[in-house]
Amino acid sequence: MNFIRQPLALLILGLGGAVSHAADPVPPAHAVDPVHPAIAATKAMDGKAIFQAVCAHCHGANGEGKIELKTPSIAGMPSWYVTTQFANFREGRRGQNAADPQPFMMAGIAKALQPEQVKAVITHVEKMPVVVPTxxxxxxxxxxxxxxxxxxxxxxxxxxxxxxxxxxxxxxxxxxxxxxxxxxxxxxxxxxxxxxxxxxxxxxxxxxxxxxxxxxxxxxxxxxxxxxxxLNPEPANEPSKQAVEGSPFKDDVRTVER
Structure with a gap:
């Protein structure tokens, strides 16, 4: 492969993000309406409580994401990045197309939460242990x-x-x-x-x-x-695999700490 050298950011990923399939997963009822009771009733400023009441439905109780809803794992994402993505959803840079269900729902939820609640849940997300894909x-x-x-x-x-x-x-x-x-x-x-x-x-x-x-x-x-x-650690209870030849991790045996 021939490439023109140029430092460009790759994979700016994070919250939300729909998957285009012939049959998109049916969104959970709470996420369709941004003023659903699960959001409206969440008056707490505790990030964990907000996450469990509002975010866990789609992103999982441990922030691991759900393949059936095509929602990403967000556990352990750094606060500076999640803050940027919330701003993108709130300010219209993401989630403006109603035909694109997951980002559209995420934008509604981001706008429905109070700024103080957004800060609290972002802090909680950053503290959550990263979930290793398996x-x-x-x-x-x-x-x-x-x-x-x-x-x-x-x-x-x-x-x-x-x-x-x-x-x-x-x-x-x-x-x-x-x-x-x-x-x-x-x-x-x-x-x-x-x-x-x-x-x-x-x-x-x-x-x-x-x-x-x-x-x-x-x-x-x-x-x-x-x-x-x-580049992920090997999942627990699975044998370690040799890294790709030429990888910086070639001689590194990585395991998941529980």
């Missing part, structure tokens, strides 16, 4: 992680760091801890302009440019996601 959240059949490593090192590493841990200076979130299917779908959305094309979404615009210029096809896209999956 099973269907991690599997990437028919991919070549080694090929994906080349693209990652050429295009993603400068902003997201060699271990995909993210970098606040670039507004680049951690990619580990996110589900493979979610990362794949967000790259597709950036490439198609369904995400990141709204005015004033600076980081989103970088992603639209990067995916348009440097991701040639779906196989390349899936390969890079497959490589990112290798």
């Amino acid at each position: 099973g269907k959240d991690r599997e990437m059949a028919g991919t070549d992680p080694k090929e994906g490593m080349q693209l990652f090192q050429e295009r993603c590493m400068e902003c997201h760091r060699y271990n995909a841990s993210g970098e606040m200076a670039f507004g680049s979130p951690p990619l580990t801890g996110r589900q493979a299917w979610y990362l794949e779908e967000q790259l597709k959305r950036f490439k198609s302009g369904k995400r990141g094309a709204i005015k004033n979404d600076v980081n989103g615009a970088k992603m639209v440019q990067m995916t348009s210029l440097f991701i040639e096809d779906e196989q390349m896209l899936r390969n890079v996601v497959a490589y990112i999956m290798t």
